[in-house]
Amino acid sequence: MTIRKSIAAVSAAGMLAACTNIEADPATAAQNDSPDLVTKQDAGNIVYWVPPGPRKLSPTVFGTAEDPKMTLQPKLQKAQEMVEAGKMPPSVPQLLKDLPILxxxxxxxxxxxxxxxxxxxxxxxxxxxGQIIEGSFRAEFFDEVDEDTPGKPGETPDSANLTAEFTDPQGNDYKVVLDHVVKPPFPGYQTDGGVMLDDVHHGSTGTGTPLMPQVWSIGALWGIGEVHVNGEVAAKHQVVHLMTTETVRTTDYQLALQEDMPLAPDEWHVKGQPHHTHLIVLPMEGTPEGPVFSPVPTAFELPNGETQPFMHIMFEEDTVER
Known part of the structure; x- marks a missing residue:
């Protein structure tokens, strides 16, 4: 696979988003008998719930106040051009205005x-x-293509299985189950068909939010999934992104900037653990008409009395199986 060398202020109710149609194409979603990669973490190991908070901007990615980089306007213009050419769902430009950190x-x-x-x-x-919680997950990656093929977001031969179970710091229970993989239809994104193995994204790559540093990813997936809260189905078509990457959290849980990467082994949050898995459930629902803002219906109450509208779960002691 080729290695690529080279989110208006965000509120607690608006973060990342991805993809549009909710239905996968059966003709392009067939799986091999065995996955190309499995990442998982059993219960009893270190897991964090990440709450909303501010983010320092990497000068490597975002430039300076005098010479800003990674701004919204060029991406917005590109999205509008792609809509006019019939290559992008018409809702995307407005989505980028609402959720620029994409x-x-x-x-x-x-x-x-x-x-x-x-x-x-x-x-x-x-x-x-982050706050310590309990949890476990298992993800299976089936990687069929190394580029985003033409067609709707759900039309891809790549596929995956994902089940994650966890709590929040207030003791509520959650389960996330992936339904199908998608190719997020955003300007500059290259997701290798929705399942990416052994490649880089985020940072200045153009794929994924630049608020994360560029990371070497053992496995990453984008998709639509079902969210269960305290034993009840709370959302059926929520946007999900999972990635198992090199470690980007330091011993005191600082999130590295791009210029800090790669972290030295003595900086890894868990001693001897060179990788960890990020699960983000986004405040966005996939529909046949396009992506629709839809806060994740968590039960976790924030200090302002509202519930957290996304879930960012960090599995810090994961394992990888090839």
Missing amino acids: VGVPEKARSQGPDGEQILDQPTPFPNK
């Missing part, structure tokens, strides 16, 4: 931190903190 950070959303650095001080899913 592809960049608008200049007006940036402020200066205490040390002179640029920050996005509105709530994002990428703060330097």
